[in-house]
Amino acid sequence: xxxxxxxxxxxxxxxxxxxxxxxxxxxxxxxxxxxxxxxxxxxxxxxxxxxxxxxxxxxxxxxxxxxxxxxxxxxxxxxxxxxxxxxxxxxxxxxxxxxxxxxxxxxxxxxxxxxxxx
Amino acid sequence: xxxxxxxxxxxxxxxxxxxxxxxxxxxxxxxxxxxxxxxxxxxxxxxxxxxxxxxxxxxxxxxxxxxxxxxxxxxxxxxxxxxxxxxxxxxxxxxxxxxxxxxxxxxxxx
Numbered sequence: 001x002x003x004x005x006x007x008x009x010x011x012x013x014x015x016x017x018x019x020x021x022x023x024x025x026x027x028x029x030x031x032x033x034x035x036x037x038x039x040x041x042x043x044x045x046x047x048x049x050x051x052x053x054x055x056x057x058x059x060x061x062x063x064x065x066x067x068x069x070x071x072x073x074x075x076x077x078x079x080x081x082x083x084x085x086x087x088x089x090x091x092x093x094x095x096x097x098x099x100x101x102x103x104x105x106x107x108x109x110x111x112x113x114x115x116x117x118x
Numbered sequence: 119x120x121x122x123x124x125x126x127x128x129x130x131x132x133x134x135x136x137x138x139x140x141x142x143x144x145x146x147x148x149x150x151x152x153x154x155x156x157x158x159x160x161x162x163x164x165x166x167x168x169x170x171x172x173x174x175x176x177x178x179x180x181x182x183x184x185x186x187x188x189x190x191x192x193x194x195x196x197x198x199x200x201x202x203x204x205x206x207x208x209x210x211x212x213x214x215x216x217x218x219x220x221x222x223x224x225x226x227x228x
Contacts, residue, residue, distance in 0.1 A: 035218075042122075042206055042218030043161070056215055089159055106163040107152075114159070 002026075004110035006092050012116045013082045021077045021113040025094030029108075032075050034067055035091040037112070043091055049075060050098055082117045089114050120145040124207050124219035131197055132227050139192040139222045141207030150210040151190050153181055156221065157203045164192070166210075197226045 005024040013019050025032050031050055035043035036059075045059040051072035060067070064082075069075040079086055089112040121144045131137055143151065150168045154161035165174045167183035167190060174181050178201075181192045194201055204223050208216040 033216075037159075040220070042208075042220045043216075044218070045215045048215060059215070091159070091161070108163070109154075109161045112159040 004092055004094050004108050006090075006110035006113050008113060009111065010114045010116075012118060015083060015117055016081050017117075018078065018080045019082055019115060021079075021090050021092075021115070023075045023077070023092030023094075023110060025073065025075070025092070026096075026108055027073075029094035029096050030098050031095040031107075032069060033093045033095075033107075034075070034077050035093065036061075037089045037091055039088075046077070046090075079115075082115075084117050087115055087117045120209060120217040122207055122209050122217050122219040124205075124222050126222060127220070128223040128225070130225045130227065133198055135197050135226075136193065136195045137197060137224060139194075139205050139207075139224070140189065141191070141219060142187075142189045143207075143209045143217075144188065145209050145217070148185070148209065151183055152208045152210055152216060153190070153192050154206040154208065155203045156206055161206055164205075194224075197224075199226050199228055202226045 007022045033048050034046040037043040047067045048056040049069040052069050064080045066078045091112045093107050093109045095107045123142050125140045150166050152166050153164040165181045170183050170185035178195045183190045202225050204221040206221045208218040210216050
């Protein structure tokens with residue numbers, strides 16, 4: 001596709017339910033990032049993939065959060081046993097280069113998946 | 119812990135005004151500073167700055183980095199209502215991770 005595509009756009013989950021959020025990056029993009037953005041705050045880093053390798057998962061808030069990118073393209077962020085504090089927009093971004101923040105190439109964000117846990 | 123602080127938190131101006139948005143950072147291993155515009159929910163990339171004192175310009179937007187002061191500014195001249203958005207500053211500490219500020223919400227009134 002032309003841009004980074006995320007689904008679902010909106011998800012309401014009952015507390016304790018598991019959710020899976022999907023990201024389709026731009027075709028051929030090596031780097032893929034997940035961020036969590038709470039209302040009124042900037043995005044917070046969750047995890048980073050270079051192709052299928054998860055190089056940094058230091059931002060995942062707990063072991064309830066799991067991300068994968070098994071074939072180096074589509075990525076899924078899974079949240080188990082959701083809690084109210086998980087309510088946020090989950091942003092996915094991709095970039096052509098391995099060193100996205102220094103390459104000069106732009107980093108493209110999707111429109112996010114808005115998760116509300118009730 | 120790396121930190122990025124933006125000011126002001128919000129700003130309301132009228133069309134035609136010039137605005138300056140500020141970003142300061144505290145990082146252990148600076149590599150680059152990035153500016154994004156966020157409308158709805160998809161941040162769009164504006165600028166990447168790595169060298170101090172070199173202005174980057176795109177139309178009515180410009181940005182410059184001051185490594186001595188650990189800060190950057192984003193200027194928008196002749197503002198238009200379409201400039202209304204959240205402007206995010208981020209520091210790229212390594213290949214995969216950016217530390218974002220909480221953004222400046224700009225509202226441009228007709």
